Amino acid sequence: MLEGKVAVVTGASRGIGRAIAMKLASQGATVVINYNGSEARAQEVKQSIEENGGKAEIMQCNVSDFAACEAFFKAVIEKLGRVDILVNNAGITKDGLLMKMSEADYDAVLDTNLKGTFNCIRFVSRQMLKQRSGRIINMSSVTGVMGNAGQANYAASKAGVIGLTKSVARELASRGITVNAIAPGFIETEMTEVLSDTVKKNSESMIPLGRFGQTEDVANAAAFFASEEAAYITGQVLNIDGGMAM
Secondary structure, eight states: OOTTOEEEETTTTSHHHHHHHHHHHHTTOEEEEEESSOHHHHHHHHHHHHHTTOEEEEEEOOTTOHHHHHHHHHHHHHHHSOOOEEEEOOOOOOOOOGGGOOHHHHHHHHIIIIIHHHHHHHHHHHHHHHHTOEEEEEEOOHHHHHOOTTOHHHHHHHHHHHHHHHHHHHHHGGGTEEEEEEEEOSBOSHHHHTSOHHHHHHHHHTOTTOSOBOHHHHHHHHHHHHSGGGTTOOSOEEEESTTTTO
């Protein structure tokens, strides 16, 4: 259980981030729900957590902004005194074929998904080093493991997260801080709801288990990495993809 722990979940106002925030709160952690644009949704997550007896705060921060991340973590530590768990979940997609992809669309995805993950680790690590403990969980993707046509920017960012995870795991291990990545496959969220039936069927045919996953499948893995049970696991990438990338 995570009683007395403080967890920061970026991009926690919906989808996988929301499920992770709910799960960590259900295990006793005080959860900081980070959001960028959707304050109303973040409030709804906070309300859901509190209705279930959990503790949560909401704090706005654009993770792609280096200075904003510094101020954000300073505010979290001033308010709650510590950070035990960081889940780098905030991410965006701007899909398109390579020949037509704009520089702006490439940069935006790398800035949020990869640089945002770096920014948050950069500013949480000082506190975790002081505590001589911490759990960092980074969200990669099956696309970062396998690649995917039409997602050069997204795949590059998520593959980058894997390299970042392993490097930081090596740097911080001596201070009792673990760093792991989760690589989800097709998970039922608002992002996959908009796919056509044909695309969904084609996608399911690539998944040995024959179906999309649930946000709870990812949240359960995040809770495991955050727990004492995962104390001897670091620098790993866990695919939660129904067997897609095996």
